[in-house]
Amino acid sequence: MRLAEERERLCETGRRMVETGLVLGTSGNISVRQGDLLAVSPGGVALDRLTPAGCPVLDMSGNVVDGDRGPSSEVPMHLAIYASTGASAIVHTHSRYAVVVSATMTELPPIHYNALLLGGLIRVAPYATYGTPELAAHVRTALEGKQAALMENHGAVAIGGDLESALESARLLEWLCEVYVQAKMIGEPRVLTEEELVAVIERAARGWSAPGP
Numbered sequence: 001m002r003l004a005e006e007r008e009r010l011c012e013t014g015r016r017m018v019e020t021g022l023v024l025g026t027s028g029n030i031s032v033r034q035g036d037l038l039a040v041s042p043g044g045v046a047l048d049r050l051t052p053a054g055c056p057v058l059d060m061s062g063n064v065v066d067g068d069r070g071p072s073s074e075v076p077m078h079l080a081i082y083a084s085t086g087a088s089a090i091v092h093t094h095s096r097y098a099v100v101v102s103a104t105m106t107e108l109p110p111i112h113y114n115a116l117l118l119g120g121l122i123r124v125a126p127y128a129t130y131g132t133p134e135l136a137a138h139v140r141t142a143l144e145g146k147q148a149a150l151m152e153n154h155g156a157v158a159i160g161g162d163l164e165s166a167l168e169s170a171r172l173l174e175w176l177c178e179v180y181v182q183a184k185m186i187g188e189p190r191v192l193t194e195e196e197l198v199a200v201i202e203r204a205a206r207g208w209s210a211p212g213p
């Protein structure tokens with residue numbers, strides 16, 4: 001079986017996505033790249049019911065080279081992201097707060113410095129029908145310089161060097177959306193300034209050090 005290890009990891013990641021409440025039913029899809037091949041979740045199967053043999057392997061043009069099930073309808077988006085980023089894994093969800101923010105805002109401003117782990121401000125890719133090249137192009141643009149993006153009236157996408165980091169980014173984005181929505185309920189959230197964000201980056205670059213005199 002080609003990409004046996006990657007397909008096994010897809011199944012594990014799918015289970016964790018359902019367990020952690022990131023996806024419901026057959027919504028959401030995931031893929032992992034190895035060289036010039038990628039393993040992707042199949043269409044129409046709940047992510048906690050994936051099997052390695054049921055996850056098709058595609059070449060970078062989208063042709064199925066192994067597996068007997070059809071790939072997720074969102075493959076054009078996955079291919080566009082791999083073609084334009086250094087990502088090796090992609091997690092796409094319809095997680096609740098990501099959908100709430102994507103349906104009401106054009107961007108998610110950073111109100112917590114952990115947003116820097118995803119690139120700071122998160123863009124919302126304009127709406128287009130799922131599975132279309134238009135949607136793929138919008139998402140690719142929204143991801144420029146970022147580890148995640150929101151998709152208008154649709155959901156979220158996160159990328160990473162492996163499935164684990166892409167999943168962590170998807171969970172962090174969902175947390176940031178939830179925090180924003182809840183902050184908005186009791187007032188106008190204060191957005192971190194450019195200066196404050198730069199100070200966080202500089203602090204992180206210094207690492208741990210004993211307090212000075």
Ligand SMILES: [Zn+2]
Pocket residue numbers: 028074092093094130154155
């Ligand atoms: Zn979707």
